[in-house]
Amino acid sequence: MKPTDTIFVAGHRGLVGAALCRALANQGYTKVLTVSRAELDLTSQAKVYDFFQATKPAYVFVAAAKVGGINANNSYPADFIRDNLQIQTNVIDAAYRAGAKKFMFLGSSCIYPKLAPQPIREEHLLTGALEPTNEWYAVAKIAGIKMCQAYRRQYGFDAISVMPTNLYGPGDNFDLERCHVVPALIRKFHDACTAGADAVEVWGSGRPKREFLFIDDLAAACLFLMHTYSDEQIINVGSGHEVSVDALARLVAHITGFTGAIRFNTDMPDGTPRKLLDSSRLTSLGFTVKTSLTEGLRLTYSWYLANCRALGGA
Numbered sequence: 095m096k097p098t099d100t101i102f103v104a105g106h107r108g109l110v111g112a113a114l115c116r117a118l119a120n121q122g123y124t125k126v127l128t129v130s131r132a133e134l135d136l137t138s139q140a141k142v143y144d145f146f147q148a149t150k151p152a153y154v155f156v157a158a159a160k161v162g163g164i165n166a167n168n169s170y171p172a173d174f175i176r177d178n179l180q181i182q183t184n185v186i187d188a189a190y191r192a193g194a195k196k197f198m199f200l201g202s203s204c205i206y207p208k209l210a211p212q213p214i215r216e217e218h219l220l221t222g223a224l225e226p227t228n229e230w231y232a233v234a235k236i237a238g239i240k241m242c243q244a245y246r247r248q249y250g251f252d253a254i255s256v257m258p259t260n261l262y263g264p265g266d267n268f269d270l271e272r273c274h275v276v277p278a279l280i281r282k283f284h285d286a287c288t289a290g291a292d293a294v295e296v297w298g299s300g301r302p303k304r305e306f307l308f309i310d311d312l313a314a315a316c317l318f319l320m321h322t323y324s325d326e327q328i329i330n331v332g333s334g335h336e337v338s339v340d341a342l343a344r345l346v347a348h349i350t351g352f353t354g355a356i357r358f359n360t361d362m363p364d365g366t367p368r369k370l371l372d373s374s375r376l377t378s379l380g381f382t383v384k385t386s387l388t389e390g391l392r393l394t395y396s397w398y399l400a401n402c403r404a405l406g407g408a
Contacts, residue, residue, distance in 0.1 A: 105158030178234035263309030264397035300340030308390035332371035
């Protein structure tokens with residue numbers, strides 16, 4: 095991948111896509127294609143095909159997806175499986191037919207079984223039942239992985255699939271109806287500080303453990319893998335460190351300055367009890383994560399403070 099190559103980043107306004115665009119710009123890539131949803135509906139096969147035939151990108155990163163937390167997955171299962179299947183099917187096929195040199199599909203750690211051995215290795219895919227609260231999204235992502243593998247086997251298409259752990263960072267979604275745990279906690283504790291509330295409710299028991307990766311570290315890993323990796327086997331991208339939701343909530347409370355009580359609502363679902371990725375395949379290639387959880391949370395909160403009014407926060 096050279097600075098003069100045409101590169102298409104699908105989903106450039108999302109958390110992952112925006113970070114990819116930042117990383118590409120920082121490394122001197124000048125021909126990065128991005129299109130808004132209004133300009134190109136990725137669920138439309140004909141429109142996606144026409145776009146690829148017109149632009150002929152050499153490299154493609156697919157960060158476009160319908161995403162959300164437990165509440166969104168539970169509330170809109172049809173939307174999650176339909177939209178994601180349509181987007182990834184259209185883009186994978188169109189990229190191949192337009193002659194793309196290399197293709198990266200961004201998956202998610204939720205593709206793995208709910209009770210997978212820990213840390214989770216790539217070969218644990220499809221060895222057990224999925225977490226029920228996000229299986230619609232997970233099934234769609236697994237289909238995308240298999241489509242990339244199939245196109246590599248049948249057509250020799252250089253498509254790779256990257257499985258990030260739980261992501262967070264500047265540009266995240268802070269809508270409490272649809273966001274993931276880190277932005278949800280930042281929003282809740284910030285709002286509580288602003289309102290002078292004496293307590294904040296957190297869903298679940300606080301016992302589940304999660305691994306988190308700062309979004310700019312993921313973007314760096316994606317560019318690294320686009321240069322160094324070519325295999326049908328999926329590859330995990332994680333930080334290698336896990337934290338309980340309880341400890342995470344207390345860390346976010348400290349960073350936002352909240353000093354009140356934290357109350358865990360055990361009537362709400364916990365999701366997967368533990369989810370730590372084995373990223374040894376990535377580290378063996380020479381990549382290392384740079385941002386600690388504390389530093390990443392501070393950077394994310396600083397971004398939120400600068401943008402909270404525009405996001406509907408206090």
